[in-house]
Amino acid sequence: MPQMSPMNWGFLFITFIFILICSMIVIYFNVFTQTIINQMNKSSTNILTSLSHKSWKW
Template identity: 50%
Template sequence: MPQMAPMSWLYLFITFTMIFIMFNYLNYFVFMKTTTNKKSMTMKSLKSLNWKW
């Protein structure tokens, strides 16, 4: 039965921590882009519906 290459637990911990941080970093900016687009769209729609009676 094959065994894993000898890797220290510290190396594995650092690797998975970096992957986790990069995933959260990218996820944060993806959601920030969508919220800024939604805000600009709502502002445009509010300006077009601003009637003076």
């Protein structure tokens, strides 16, 4: 039984780090996409709208 407790703690630790990394990736991805959308809106809105329409059709 003493071998099970470290594995359980390690599993909980790995899951906690995995959830933390996933949340950080989602936050950074949202910020990155928002900056790209802002730059695209500043440069050309027609290309962004056409890309969004194509992606929504698929």
